[in-house]
Amino acid sequence: MNKKVYQAFNECLFSTVLSNGLKVNILPKTGFKKTYAVLTTDFGSMDRAFTLDGEKIQIPAGTAHFLEHKLFEKAEYDAFELFTNNGADSNAFTSYTKTSYLFSSTTGLQENLDILLDFVQQPYFSEKSVAKEQGIIGQEIQMYNDDFDWQLYMGILKNLFPNQSISDDIAGTVESIAKITPELLYKVHKVFYRPENMNLFVTGNLDPDQILQWIKDNQQRKEFAKVNFEIPTPESDDDEIIENRALLTKVERPKVMLGVKNAKALPQPGIERLRFIITLDLALYLILSSSSRLYLELYDEGLLDDTFGYDLNSEREALFLTLGGDTNHPTELIQALKDILTTGLMKSDALLKDFELAKKEMYGRSITRMNSLEAIANSFEGENYGNTTIFDEAMLYQDISLDEVINTFDTFMKNVVISTFKMDSEQAKK
Amino acid sequence: MDVQNQSGIQTLVLPSKKFKTVRIDVHFLKYATIKDLAQRSLIANILDTSTKKYPDQVRFTHALSEMFGASFGGGAAKKGNMHDVAFSMVVANDKYIKHQNLIQDAIRFLNEVIVHPLADGKQFDEETFQRQKQNMLNYVKSATEDKQYWSAQQLRKLTFGQTVVQGIPSYGLVEDLENLKNAETYRAYLDMLKNDLVHISVSGDVNQEEIEEDLKIFELDERQFDLKPLITHFDAREKAIVKAEHQDVRQARLNLSFNIPADMTGKNFFTAVVFNTLFGGSPQSKLFVNVREKASLAYYASSSLDLYDGILNIQTGINGGNHDAAMQIIQQQLQDMQNGLFTESELANIKKGLQSDYLSGMDLQRTAHRRGLNNYLLNRHWSTEEWLTQINAVSKKDIEQLAQQIKIRAEYFLSGE
Numbered sequence: 001m002n003k004k005v006y007q008a009f010n011e012c013l014f015s016t017v018l019s020n021g022l023k024v025n026i027l028p029k030t031g032f033k034k035t036y037a038v039l040t041t042d043f044g045s046m047d048r049a050f051t052l053d054g055e056k057i058q059i060p061a062g063t064a065h066f067l068e069h070k071l072f073e074k075a076e077y078d079a080f081e082l083f084t085n086n087g088a089d090s091n092a093f094t095s096y097t098k099t100s101y102l103f104s105s106t107t108g109l110q111e112n113l114d115i116l117l118d119f120v121q122q123p124y125f126s127e128k129s130v131a132k133e134q135g136i137i138g139q140e141i142q143m144y145n146d147d148f149d150w151q152l153y154m155g156i157l158k159n160l161f162p163n164q165s166i167s168d169d170i171a172g173t174v175e176s177i178a179k180i181t182p183e184l185l186y187k188v189h190k191v192f193y194r195p196e197n198m199n200l201f202v203t204g205n206l207d208p209d210q211i212l213q214w215i216k217d218n219q220q221r222k223e224f225a226k227v228n229f230e231i232p233t234p235e236s237d238d239d240e241i242i243e244n245r246a247l248l249t250k251v252e253r254p255k256v257m258l259g260v261k262n263a264k265a266l267p268q269p270g271i272e273r274l275r276f277i278i279t280l281d282l283a284l285y286l287i288l289s290s291s292s293r294l295y296l297e298l299y300d301e302g303l304l305d306d307t308f309g310y311d312l313n314s315e316r317e318a319l320f321l322t323l324g325g326d327t328n329h330p331t332e333l334i335q336a337l338k339d340i341l342t343t344g345l346m347k348s349d350a351l352l353k354d355f356e357l358a359k360k361e362m363y364g365r366s367i368t369r370m371n372s373l374e375a376i377a378n379s380f381e382g383e384n385y386g387n388t389t390i391f392d393e394a395m396l397y398q399d400i401s402l403d404e405v406i407n408t409f410d411t412f413m414k415n416v417v418i419s420t421f422k423m424d425s426e427q428a429k430k
Numbered sequence: 431m432d433v434q435n436q437s438g439i440q441t442l443v444l445p446s447k448k449f450k451t452v453r454i455d456v457h458f459l460k461y462a463t464i465k466d467l468a469q470r471s472l473i474a475n476i477l478d479t480s481t482k483k484y485p486d487q488v489r490f491t492h493a494l495s496e497m498f499g500a501s502f503g504g505g506a507a508k509k510g511n512m513h514d515v516a517f518s519m520v521v522a523n524d525k526y527i528k529h530q531n532l533i534q535d536a537i538r539f540l541n542e543v544i545v546h547p548l549a550d551g552k553q554f555d556e557e558t559f560q561r562q563k564q565n566m567l568n569y570v571k572s573a574t575e576d577k578q579y580w581s582a583q584q585l586r587k588l589t590f591g592q593t594v595v596q597g598i599p600s601y602g603l604v605e606d607l608e609n610l611k612n613a614e615t616y617r618a619y620l621d622m623l624k625n626d627l628v629h630i631s632v633s634g635d636v637n638q639e640e641i642e643e644d645l646k647i648f649e650l651d652e653r654q655f656d657l658k659p660l661i662t663h664f665d666a667r668e669k670a671i672v673k674a675e676h677q678d679v680r681q682a683r684l685n686l687s688f689n690i691p692a693d694m695t696g697k698n699f700f701t702a703v704v705f706n707t708l709f710g711g712s713p714q715s716k717l718f719v720n721v722r723e724k725a726s727l728a729y730y731a732s733s734s735l736d737l738y739d740g741i742l743n744i745q746t747g748i749n750g751g752n753h754d755a756a757m758q759i760i761q762q763q764l765q766d767m768q769n770g771l772f773t774e775s776e777l778a779n780i781k782k783g784l785q786s787d788y789l790s791g792m793d794l795q796r797t798a799h800r801r802g803l804n805n806y807l808l809n810r811h812w813s814t815e816e817w818l819t820q821i822n823a824v825s826k827k828d829i830e831q832l833a834q835q836i837k838i839r840a841e842y843f844l845s846g847e
Contacts, residue, residue: 009450009526031448033789084714085775087782089790106789107782132726139729142680143747146577250678252571291491299487305565307572326572357495364498367522370450371795 006391021196027203035204036373043192044097045170051230062172065094079119125182155421156259159242257324271386283409366394438653444633452634453795458626462513468602471506478504510660510738581683588840589687627655682750682845716763750845767833
């Protein structure tokens with residue numbers, strides 16, 4: 001196992017790649033009662049096509065999430081139940097590019113690791129259970145449809161990516177999931193759940209050598225057949241964008257969201273990519289966070305309130321920013337936010353002071369996250385960020401200059417179109 | 431360790447080397463009236479945005495950034511029949527930064543927030559007062575957009591009525607909030623500062639004596655406070671109160687409440703906790719498995735306990751047309767619990783999960799603080815060992831007997847137009 005020591009934080013990361021390709025990372029946390037493990041495949045809602053044994057196959061929207069739900073249920077057992085019987089909590093989540101399965105427990109670690117690896121790697125799908133799940137997920141989709149903030153976010157995504165699968169709901173639609181069959185799920189699993197497409201991160205109360213041995217023992221009991229497949233390279237982002245869109249609905253107060261995308265600005269996968277993103281995040285913190293002078297001005301003018309937020313999102317080769325919230329003055333808020341984004345950061349003594357403060361802030365926040373097993377394991381992005389952890393991230397923050405922040409923001413905003421999506425109450429227009 | 435160096439001000443220090451941060455919580459607690467709720471919630475909102483020294487949000491948040499991104503939070507909540515205005519801070523341990531007194535800085539900041547608000551001695555800064563009042567009204571309005579939350583509020587009304595604090599959300603009545611005046615709110619703040627029970631807790635890689643010394647920074651005076659039981663008993667009803675409403679929703683909500691003869695301190699506490707986890711409080715529970723999984727009726731179906739008031743709640747999200755089917759399945763699950771239609775091994779697994787959750791909670795500073803506060807307020811002194819043992823001691827028979835005494839109290843149904 002490779003051993004990476006983080007002396008400043010008194011922590012150590014052990015990592016290795018098994019002979020079948022499964023990547024394993026182990027981080028012991030002394031004094032903790034709990035152990036947390038997360039098994040992740042590089043497959044999410046954005047993956048919508050592949051080739052298996054020469055056959056080209058389309059993946060309906062929502063399939064990754066559907067498969068995640070279904071994987072727990074086997075012919076002979078239910079994985080949730082098995083974990084519970086063994087004193088563990090388990091869960092799973094699906095994002096645009098990843099599906100993760102996890103458990104946490106205070107006892108029975110070896111058994112729980114076996115349950116996790118087995119239920120994820122040994123698929124079972126039946127006609128009956130697929131039909132039943134279509135009902136359950138249908139309800140889940142309905143629930144999101146009642147949520148205006150969710151609609152707002154989906155609205156701006158549709159603006160930013162009108163032709164791309166990233167703007168489809170991760171859960172899909174009632175119609176799209178109706179197309180899912182057991183055969184399709186088996187094929188998807190065969191291609192995207194190969195060991196070399198997956199990584200396992202274990203942290204908490206544990207002995208690294210013992211853990212690795214348990215994982216190896218488990219993997220050696222299984223056979224992984226050779227798969228003849230092709231996965232298309234991530235769909236390259238086009239420049240197409242919907243600039244303005246509005247929706248009249250039953251919101252109590254108007255909501256606005258702005259969006260900017262720029263995939264070209266993103267460095268190649270590796271630590272430089274992480275550095276770019278956290279540097280850009282620092283820039284956004286300086287101009288949009290509740291600590292910024294600009295935020296306070298808009299807050300005092302009554303253009304925005306605590307519902308305002310921004311989110312920088314990087315998914316494989318996509319990079320986009322969304323910002324907005326509830327407002328009584330949508331037109332004015334949109335204009336003010338556009339001005340902030342297009343003006344960018346101007347070097348000054350005041351900004352330098354704010355920047356030094358922001359660095360302290362980000363470093364301290366990283367320290368806080370080091371208390372959380374979930375934060376340590378879930379923030380691990382693998383090769384996309386050069387196999388870095390939050391301990392690397394904390395150290396990167398100490399190394400970034402204001403010039404780098406300004407340049408990074410300029411790079412991100414170069415030649416972009418700022419898109420807006422607005423939701424207004426129906427009554428307001430009557 | 432629990433200490434009371436000043437009358438009415440309770441201190442709890444929880445040293446642990448595993449945390450890289452130090453957490454400090456301060457609670458102001460009062461046996462509340464309905465009128466208190468809106469007022470004290472607004473006070474919490476005013477205090478946690480500005481102080482004399484940090485009069486605007488930028489200076490306020492910059493002060494936190496200076497403390498290496500210290501996180502600060504304030505808020506108001508109910509704890510049984512008490513209203514709790516709470517403030518908390520988390521700072522990095524001094525070990526990881528080139529800065530010596532982050533704990534003291536944090537205590538100074540909390541003291542500033544609590545004792546030196548932006549006010550002139552008669553009232554709060556008028557602009558701050560008006561803005562926070564408006565923000566709270568906006569928040570309450572937006573909260574009604576969340577149908578799950580809305581339905582829970584409606585059930586709460588039916589369960590407790592509108593004449594006791596239990597029936598009112600922690601932020602109070604909207605009309606009370608709308609009518610709040612600055613000067614009277616400020617007087618209520620002074621009353622809180624002077625007369626409330628104060629509970630302060632600190633956790634992290636710290637030293638008890640040093641912390642006790644540091645806590646002297648707080649400018650808080652001694653006070654008289656009689657700690658009374660936090661638990662209220664609500665008599666079961668002859669007949670449930672039922673209400674159905676229609677709104678423009680795609681997903682219907684069916685929520686129910688029941689009287690359950692158990693409370694936070696009594697003999698039935700552990701039985702109720704195990705019962706609820708088996709009945710509807712976990713993904714393995716009867717409700718989850720049978721309503722959601724087997725019948726494919728609902729996206730969610732779960733139960734929760736309010737053991738300050740002896741109430742069990744059930745919440746579900748279903749298709750509007752499935753009301754009767756869902757109701758029938760829920761009743762069946764309860765009957766099954768009463769008749770002991772669950773296995774010893776199911777019971778053993780549920781207990782294992784609860785024990786694991788309890789131990790996992792010890793890895794979270796906020797959980798350690800919450801348990802410390804609850805134990806003090808409820809005068810409970812269960813060690814970890816006792817807690818685990820008591821959970822283990824709950825028998826199948828205990829659960830059946832408890833389930834047989836559960837009586838429906840209220841039903842709220844929200845469906846599409």
